[in-house]
Amino acid sequence: MLTVAYIAxxxxxxxxxxxxxxxxxxxxxxAHATLEEGSLFFTMGTVGYLLGSLLTGFxxxxxxxxxxxxxxxxxxxxxxxxxxxPWCGLYExxxxxxxxxxxxxxxxxxxxxxxxxxTWGNEGDAYFNALHFAFAVGGILSPLATAPYVMSLDNNxxxxxxxTFNSTSIKSTGLEITExxxxxxxxxxxxxxxxxxxxxxxxxxxxxxxxxFLTSLPFIVFCCISLQKTLEKEKKxxxxxxxxxxxxxLRIVGFINMVVYIAVYVAVENCFxxxxxxxxxxxxxxxxxxxxxxxxxxxxxxxxxxxxGIFLVRWFSPAKMIFxxxxxxxxxxxxxxxxxxxxxxxGVWIFSILIGLSMSVIFPTVFMWTEQKFLKVTGKIASLxxxxxxxxxxVNPPIVSVLMEKFTPMWFSYLLFGETAxxxxxxxxxxxxxxxxxxxxxxxxDQELTIKENID
Numbered sequence: 303m304l305t306v307a308y309i310a311x312x313x314x315x316x317x318x319x320x321x322x323x324x325x326x327x328x329x330x331x332x333a334h335a336t337l338e339e340g341s342l343f344f345t346m347g348t349v350g351y352l353l354g355s356l357l358t359g360f361x362x363x364x365x366x367x368x369x370x371x372x373x374x375x376x377x378x379x380x381x382x383x384x385x386x387x388p389w390c391g392l393y394e395x396x397x398x399x400x401x402x403x404x405x406x407x408x409x410x411x412x413x414x415x416x417x418x419x420x421t422w423g424n425e426g427d428a429y430f431n432a433l434h435f436a437f438a439v440g441g442i443l444s445p446l447a448t449a450p451y452v453m454s455l456d457n458n459x460x461x462x463x464x465x466t467f468n469s470t471s472i473k474s475t476g477l478e479i480t481e482x483x484x485x486x487x488x489x490x491x492x493x494x495x496x497x498x499x500x501x502x503x504x505x506x507x508x509x510x511x512x513x514x515f516l517t518s519l520p521f522i523v524f525c526c527i528s529l530q531k532t533l534e535k536e537k538k539x540x541x542x543x544x545x546x547x548x549x550x551x552l553r554i555v556g557f558i559n560m561v562v563y564i565a566v567y568v569a570v571e572n573c574f575x576x577x578x579x580x581x582x583x584x585x586x587x588x589x590x591x592x593x594x595x596x597x598x599x600x601x602x603x604x605x606x607x608x609x610x611g612i613f614l615v616r617w618f619s620p621a622k623m624i625f626x627x628x629x630x631x632x633x634x635x636x637x638x639x640x641x642x643x644x645x646x647x648x649g650v651w652i653f654s655i656l657i658g659l660s661m662s663v664i665f666p667t668v669f670m671w672t673e674q675k676f677l678k679v680t681g682k683i684a685s686l687x688x689x690x691x692x693x694x695x696x697v698n699p700p701i702v703s704v705l706m707e708k709f710t711p712m713w714f715s716y717l718l719f720g721e722t723a724x725x726x727x728x729x730x731x732x733x734x735x736x737x738x739x740x741x742x743x744x745x746x747x748d749q750e751l752t753i754k755e756n757i758d
Contacts, residue, residue, distance in 0.1 A: 304421060305429055307520035308414050309436040311377050314517045315410050316440025317510055318384060318403075320601050323576045324445045324594035327583070328452055328503045332388065333396040337580070337703050343400045344576060344699035350404025351411075352692035358409035359685020362416055369417060370525035374518050376409035381514025388504035408688055416684035419673065427615040427670055431608060434666040438605030440513075441575070445598035447509055451502040452590045556676040556735040557683075563728040564668055564687050565694030570631075570721050571661050573698040575600060577706075577714055578654070585642060585711035586650065596654055603655040607662025614663070620671035621733055623663060628729055631660035632722045639715035675736040 330340040358376065361367055367375075383403045390396040418433050578600060579593030588596075614623060634656040641649025669687070673679045698717070705713035 303520070304524060305418070305432075307373075307517075307524065308418050308421075309433055310517040310520070311373065311410060312414050312433050313436040313440040314377060314380070314510075314514045315407065315414070316437035316601075317444040317513055318380065318407065318440075319437075319572075319575070320441030320597070321444040321448050321506065321510060323579050323597050324448050324452055324590070325503050325506070326576065326580060327590055329387070329396065332391060332503075333393040334391075335393050335396070337707055338700075339393065341699040341703035342397055345696050346397050347400040347404035347407075348692040348696040350401035350406075351408035352404075352689050352696070353401075354405035354408030355412045355685045355688035355692065357405075358412040359416070359681045359688075362413060362681030362685075368525050369413065370521040373410070373413045373417065374521040374525065376406055376413055377514055377518035377521065380406040380410055381511040381518070384507050384514065385511040388507050404692075408692065412681065412685045412688050415669065415688075416679065416681040419669070419679040419684070420681075428612050430666050430670065431611040431615055431663065434663075435605060435608035435612060438601060438608045438662065441601035442598055442605050444506070444510065445594045445601065448503070448506040449591050449594035449598075451505050452594060552735060552739055553676045556732060556739065557672060559728060559732045559735060560668055560672050560676065561686060561690040563725065563732065564665070565690040566721055566724050566728065567661075567664055567668070567694075568691035569694035569698045570718050570725075571665070572695045573702060573714075574657060574661075574718055576699070577702055581642075581706075581711055581714045582650070584706065585714075586645060586647070596651060599651065600654045600658040603658030604662050607659040608666075611663035611666065615667075615670070620667045620674065621736065623667050624671065624729055625733075627660050627662070627664050627667075628722070628725055631657065631664075632719070632726070634660050635715065635719045635722055639712075639719055642715055643712060671732075671736075675739065 326340065326343070329335075329343060330337070333340070335343075354376075358372065361372055362369060380403070383399065383406055387396070387399055387403065390399050414433065418430055422429050575597065578597050579590065582588040582593050582596060583590060611623075618626075634653050638650065638653035638657060640646075641653055669679055669684075672683070672687075677683055698721075702714055702717060705717065
């Protein structure tokens with residue numbers, strides 16, 4: 303029952319993440335922001351994610367609050383913030399609300415990952431992949447639910463509309479745009495006729511709020527019956543005899559390597575999903591609705607890959623899976639780059655789907671590899687992974703937006719391809735450290751990283 307609740311909460315988390323990319327142009331319109339200014343929504347969201355992960359990791363391990371109560375607060379709070387976002391007409395308010403949104407998202411991500419590992423330990427590989435499969439399913443469904451409500455830009459003759467604002471035209475039915483007050487495209491030198499448009503993204507955002515509230519309810523029930531405390535007590539008694547200390551410094555070095563790996567990987571994953579709609583509308587001159595559909599296609603393949611990962615972990619080691627998926631990701635991004643460069647529409651679709659498949663199992667597999675070879679994944683360890691992920695993603699959006707605006711949108715593909723090549727270097731260094739540990743002391747790592755160990 304607890305596992306099902308965790309999986310449902312990650313469906314909500316994936317729903318929110320999948321919705322952001324397709325609605326990004328609308329958010330820029332609502333907040334009167336250029337592409338470069340809008341990239342701050344990504345950056346501030348990851349700042350909040352970082353802070354939320356750190357705080358939640360501390361609360362999770364210290365038991366300041368019941369862990370199920372912590373999950374309820376993170377999930378329900380996420381829903382409240384999502385409901386507010388479409389009504390933030392001021393740019394500064396939109397930036398601040400994304401910090402708060404990120405904090406709740408980071409808290410939910412940390413609690414979910416750490417809670418699943420604490421509940422199942424080394425027996426939970428399949429359940430852990432199911433958790434992240436649910437995240438991908440949410441990412442599939444939300445763009446489909448969002449597509450009918452996003453603003454559509456006329457891309458005839460391969461020219462982007464100049465979309466304009468009237469800050470006084472916010473009505474109860476949405477944001478009506480009627481006067482030329484602010485240019486948010488910055489992607490075309492040509493002027494086109496002004497069209498009256500209405501932003502209706504408050505509708506899919508309200509649906510998202512409902513999803514978050516529904517998935518938060520089981521945790522308040524589990525908090526009242528203290529279900530997780532009973533499970534953890536039994537698990538602690540079974541695992542107490544297996545705790546060993548071996549090659550502490552080498553294991554910490556391996557963990558740090560995997561933290562850097564996670565930072566680079568998440569920078570690639572989230573940037574691709576978040577900027578895919580913007581890229582295809584600016585470089586390939588697709589409509590926003592088409593951008594939503596290809597984003598949904600990416601998330602669909604991502605979900606299929608994670609579903610397959612539930613079974614693959616039974617036959618292949620984490621190291622072999624990471625290597626295979628890294629190779630596939632590098633080749634897929636190369637194909638995406640070439641087909642985008644030469645405007646091969648079917649190729650862009652095919653390689654976007656292959657990228658989703660290639661990325662699908664890397665994140666949860668890194669957690670499993672760390673649990674088996676380096677350090678026991680606790681609340682602090684999970685929060686450090688997510689902090690690294692936040693830092694990695696924080697760096698990419700401003701760089702990508704500047705390069706896309708100042709030079710060419712193709713820099714979106716160039717940068718992600720280069721970062722994927724860096725993942726290979728980090729993978730082989732992690733493999734070298736894990737083999738060195740195994741050769742000296744061939745037992746499974748099952749120790750927890752603490753402040754005292756760092757001092758030693």
